[in-house]
């Protein structure tokens with residue numbers, strides 16, 4: 001007879017075999033009524049768990065082997081233990097699933113954030129053609145093509161107006177036409193392409209709010225600045 005209905009360790013088998021032997025002896029001798037009073041619940045729990053703390057010579061085992069009340073209680077406790085272990089197993093499996101899912105989500109989130117950061121840092125190339133823009137001081141460059149830049153890191157190439165001198169230029173994005181309220185700027189030398197003089201600068205416009213601004217070009221030597229309306233979207 002297997003009291004506990006599962007595979008057991010050696011110590012557990014010993015206790016179980018002992019209980020069984022006692023039970024058989026009792027039945028063989030016709031002594032089927034338990035002698036002592038029933039042991040306390042803690043002892044029965046130990047028996048149900050086949051605790052190694054219980055000595056085989058403990059007289060209470062002798063009692064439990066013949067007492068139907070105690071034996072029923074031991075079997076019930078044993079089933080409770082098994083149920084608890086089963087639930088614990090499910091809970092563990094569920095916890096591991098959660099950790100796995102959280103890990104996958106975390107990884108996705110991390111890699112997506114990284115991609116977004118890279119995308120933001122990836123400069124957007126833009127060219128502003130001022131070739132036909134008026135350069136006479138005081139004249140409003142009204143007929144200029146509409147210049148529009150995204151609120152991003154912009155690699156801006158400016159084609160300077162006809163007859164512009166070569167040299168270093170400061171390219172700036174300002175709030176006002178008088179050159180105040182600079183939101184981004186970059187200094188670079190001109191690069192001749194045929195008749196045209198070009199400047200290429202990187203402008204970080206990521207934190208700039210959308211709206212109307214001015215793009216200015218200032219030659220390092222004559223310090224003459226030209227302003228062109230600009231829109232950041």
Ligand SMILES: [Zn+2]
Pocket residue numbers: 034037038039063064067068069070071
């Ligand atoms: Zn009993």
